[in-house]
Amino acid sequence: MEKKKAGFAVAARLCVFAATLAGVFLTDGTDRTWIIAAMLFCVLAAQKAWKQCAGFAVFYGILSLLLYLIRFHGLRMAAFSEFHVFLFWWLTPVFMAAWNLVSAPPGMLSAFFARVHAPTGAILGLLVIFRFFPTMRAELHGLRESMHNRGLTGPAQVLRRPGNTFEYILVPMLLRCLQISDQLAVSAAARGIDTPGPRHSYYEQKLRVRDILAAALYAGAILVFLLIGGVK
Template identity: 30%
Template sequence: MTGEKKFLALDPRTKFLIWLFTNVVVFSNAPRIFFTLTMTLYALLFILAGKAGSMVKLLAGYAVVLLAQRFLLPLLPSAIATIFATVTYAVLIFPCVMGGMYIISTTSVSQLISAFRRMRVPENFTITMAVTLRYLPALREDVRHILDAMSLRQIKGLEQRLECIYIPILMGTAQTAEELSESAAARGIEYPGRKTSWHTVGFHVQDGIVAFLFLAVCVASFLCKGVLG
C-alpha cells in the first residue's frame, strides 16, 4: 500500500466507468477483436498499477481454459462436455472478469469509501459496505475455530451440522456487531454532517486518458459491427 504512489493510480470512479464500458462491449456481442483490445488495455493497467503478478495468473487461467476448450472438450462425449459449460462462459465474459479483478486488486476499502462519499452515496450504504468488507476476513478466522471445535465433538447429521456452524457464527456476528457499533459510536459515527476521508480520491490526467481509451473501444465496437467479425 505504501508504494502506491510510484504506480498509476486511478480514481475508483474511473475504474467503475471503464468497467461499464467493458460490459457494453462484451454484452453487445461486439466482434472478437474488441474483446482482445479491452483485455490488452486491462493488461496494461494491471502492469501500470504494479500488479503484473495478478495479471499473469489471471491470463494463465484464461489460457488454460481456452486450450482445454479447444483441444480437450471436443474429444469428450457431449454429455460430459456440458459439465464444463460454465467454464466456457467465463471465457466469453473474460474482459468483465478482468475489469472486476482490476477494481478489487487495486482499490483499498478506504479509497472506496472516499469515492462513495464524493459521489454522495447515502452514508448508511457506505457504512454497510465498509463493515462487510472488514468483516469478510474475520469471518474466515471464526469459521476455522468453529470447525476445530466441531471436529472435537461427534456431531452427526446434516441439519445438526448446519445448526452447529450457524449458531456460533450468527451469535458471534451479533456480538461483534454490537461491540463494533459501540466503538464506532464512541468515535462519532452518528455525526449528521458531511464526513471526510484521509485517503483522498480525485480525477487526474490519467483518468481522462484511460476513460477515453475505453470509450473509444466501446464506440468503435458499435461502428464496426457487421463490418468486422
C-alpha cells in the first residue's frame, strides 16, 4: 500500500512519458540523452521504485560500458554492432518512462482513461498491452518453480531432451493464456463493461501537488534540455 502512495498519478506518469519522447526524438545531441536518463532515475527514486532503479541502472551501465569500449578501444562483438548498442542506449530513457507508466495499477490506468472519455475498446486494449509482460513474467516464474520441483530444469535433463523441455514450457503457457483470456472476459462482464451508463472506479486517484510539481519540473527540464542542446 505504501508503494502505491509513493507512486505518481497516471496523468503525471503520462506527462513524463510524453516529455521523454519529445526529449529523446527531438534533440539534436543524441549523445546527451544520458541527462534524460539521469532525470528519470530521479523520477523513479521519488516514487521509491528502487527495484526499477536498480534494474535500469545495471542495464544502462552495461550498455554505456559496451559503447565506451566499442568507440575508444575498438571492441568488436559477433552478435551486436555499435549501432545496436547505441540504439538500445539511446532508447533506454523511453523504456524507463514507458515502464513507469505501464507499472501503474490497472485500476488506476482504467480509471484515468475513463475520466478522459477514452473508448471502452481502447481502454481494454491498452490494459491488455500494458499488463501483458508483467503477467507473462509472473506466469513464467511460477512455471519455472513448478518444473524445478519436478526435477525438469537440470542441465542434464535439458541437454538430453531439449524437445521435451520446450514442450513442458509451451503447453502450460498456452493453457494459461486460454485461462487468462476466459478470466478477463468474465471479469470484464462482471464489472459492467457493456453497461451504457457512466462508470465509476475505486481508483479515484486525484492529482496531488507533488504530481503536478513533478510533471511540471520534468517537462520544464526537458524544454531546457532541448533549448540548450538544439532541436532537429
